[in-house]
Amino acid sequence: MEFTAQTIADFLKGSIEGNPLEKVNNISRIEEGTKGTLAFIANPKYEKYIYTTGASIVLVNKDLKLDKKISPTLIRVEDAYQAFASLLNLYTSQLPQKKGIDPNSYISDTASYGKDCYIGAFTFLGDHATVGNNVKIYPQVYVGDNVAVGDNTILYPGVKIYKDCVVGKNCILHASTVVGSDGFGFAPGEGTYQKIPQIGNVIIEDDVETGSNVSIDRATIGSTILRKGTKLDNLIQIAHNVEIGENTVVVAQAGIAGSTKIGKNCMIAAQAGIVGHLTIADDVKIGAQSGVANSLKNKGEIVLGSPAHNFSETKRSMIIYKKLPEMYSRLNELEKKLNELRENNT
């Protein structure tokens, strides 16, 4: 399929700078663009490529300033990243969809599923599992007893959902992610540990996406909850009874310990850790590799470091940290000179 700049600009409600009849039939990265492809620029780091790209059409933000003449046709839009996302979503929605129930799957007599589902080979649906309409379950997925999966959700190969857990509508769970494994609860005895059975579940609300190899433990009692619109990256640890607020984003390899409650619209960067039994306010941002040891009660707070602390103060401490050896020498020197002065003064 081929599209003109005019067709794309109309779809995106953007304005054209260049040739409205310029045609593209594929998508490229701006730095690797070739004739016949459409690229985009959202990150200023990549603006320099506008002068060298071979792409025929480039999607850019309305306010992009140019220093010299360029060869591609531009389509200017309010938000180039969002516009690009819309185009890609249009493109992928037209790809052929997996459908049908593979005879090599196992579906319990008491399980049910809706219209237009795909259930792949070697996938297991347990007793009383309920799967909505248009759900795509790839091969080798485990859907335990009494699990509910909402409409339009995609479970990629090897996802494992333990019994009694709930996954909402329009969710995407990537390969080998585990939902509902036991929380890490042990009562210390005399040198050994007694297991605390974990009888709660996990509730994943609508529009949630998790990456691959994520671990989301079931609650001891009650539910571990990912609220509507939560986005988790890969290899993340969500402990028992954690609750994550709507539209909060958690980046790769971060971990959240038991019973901590995270607000809405938070951003938890990669490899950060949050201690258990804390409360994190809405709109909080936690820097990469931070270690949060106390509740963060101020909406919109930004923290960094291990232990995590005010972002800009920590940034300053990080700069001085590099000067520690110098500071130490200067301190020694000062003491020496001061002592000399004191001796001279007596």
Next chain:
Amino acid sequence: MEFTAQTIADFLKGSIEGNPLEKVNNISRIEEGTKGTLAFIANPKYEKYIYTTGASIVLVNKDLKLDKKISPTLIRVEDAYQAFASLLNLYTSQLPQKKGIDPNSYISDTASYGKDCYIGAFTFLGDHATVGNNVKIYPQVYVGDNVAVGDNTILYPGVKIYKDCVVGKNCILHASTVVGSDGFGFAPGEGTYQKIPQIGNVIIEDDVETGSNVSIDRATIGSTILRKGTKLDNLIQIAHNVEIGENTVVVAQAGIAGSTKIGKNCMIAAQAGIVGHLTIADDVKIGAQSGVANSLKNKGEIVLGSPAHNFSETKRSMIIYKKLPEMYSRLNELEKKLNELRENNT
């Protein structure tokens, strides 16, 4: 099923404060307690809920002090957490158990299994694999050639155990955990690396529990060993030839590098890392996100930080770290004033 406070107190050897005939038929979290449910308090953080909970019965520690009148019936016991664990274990032991060999599993002619086992769909038992009595192997598990699995062990969906590894009795391995993948061993050559074949195995002794998505590498030669009673959380890295002592606890996303030997009853907190070829004494505690670069030879030592160091000293350094910009200014100021003084003195 319904139980009276009297029945529960008798089972737990606790004392009743309130109505011995109070009835419960379910379990709740103290902060979400409703009529007809039993809750418990072990963590002092949750004591405040005793005055507002709707739970009918609350399990508490013997010595809990009350400031005002409460509505639930109390059962006082020596250790509320352990007592609660006992109740939950009683409850879960009465749930129906998975049983039987699913015809969609693959079991080698030379593999064997004991009485009362469950072997789920799409599970693979390799040549000469031996599985004990009452073992529950969920769907999509891989048990390689010559693997031995002891009585009463549970392997959750997607667990992968490579050939020649040994799993003891009463163990629980959660979903997608990998036992026996190759250790990370390469001999550097001229710009490339030559693989060191890993011909050892993994031995998991009795009463071990691992979380989900854990990686436990086989030994180069000999065995990687998790001793009796070890508890691992999710997403943990155990490298080749590591040995973890009895009843040691390792929390989520921690990693232990090759050939390191950890003592008994240690506690390794989340996201900590331990360098290879070290020895860690018994009863050592390692704080979250710590980086242990040297052997810890003192029993009961507590360390924190990266690199890890004495816990309370590191705590003090962490506090001063926040004051680094202030210290830097004060140091500059001091030098200026001292120089003025010296000039005046000459």
Next chain:
Amino acid sequence: MEFTAQTIADFLKGSIEGNPLEKVNNISRIEEGTKGTLAFIANPKYEKYIYTTGASIVLVNKDLKLDKKISPTLIRVEDAYQAFASLLNLYTSQLPQKKGIDPNSYISDTASYGKDCYIGAFTFLGDHATVGNNVKIYPQVYVGDNVAVGDNTILYPGVKIYKDCVVGKNCILHASTVVGSDGFGFAPGEGTYQKIPQIGNVIIEDDVETGSNVSIDRATIGSTILRKGTKLDNLIQIAHNVEIGENTVVVAQAGIAGSTKIGKNCMIAAQAGIVGHLTIADDVKIGAQSGVANSLKNKGEIVLGSPAHNFSETKRSMIIYKKLPEMYSRLNELEKKLNELRENNT
């Protein structure tokens, strides 16, 4: 099978010190060596065991110095670690190999595979997947549509490869590793996020090995690339559009964020994190738990810390960090004394 010191020395082009007729039939760790076994010493930490080992033959570096008489026969070689690797590779190449197509696998009519392959039970080969000669695909692996797998590659149980990805020749992917899951791309809207479809792929070149539970995301557009000879340990995060240069080594639990380009022959230690959109030069070494926030443009640079900085300077700062409380007291003391002096001087 039994081998004499002479046979082994001939194979390794080493020289014998002791009895050329000494025989071994197994391999042991130097500290656990018993009669009839061969051990090796490459790490100086283990040299002390040469005096106590029960091993019959020990492989050592040419230049190993002995303080006193020893009992085993030595074989001295240029590089004991490499020589040992060669021996182990000889040993494992003679083990029986898995072969044949398990009837419990699912292979699309349009998929193809070469000679001497093993395709295990419950493994899925999608439409137009192509698998080379002598490829070993263990049970429960997912090979998506249009995936290509090169000759002699091993995919261990539970590996998941999404559609359109490419795996080269002589690769090893360990259990539950995921190749080609969606990159973490969302365009922020009004409080919610719009998914950016990830239409690129992953290309793994020849001679790459990854550990277990690794996550390698597909590119948004274009390819995420692991170049020839890359070695990844367990539980590693490789984000979309990352490119890793030839023969670079990444140790367990490290993470690399989106679009970052790593050079050749780099060494990224355990639990390190690298921010997105950076460039890392060839031969760079990044210490364990480091957080790299800026491009590293100097070939062979060595960095440490979070944020990462020159290795030896960071080491010095780490030492002074422990003295921060002491420095703080001394600073207070200095100010007090200086003020006294100034008062006396007025």
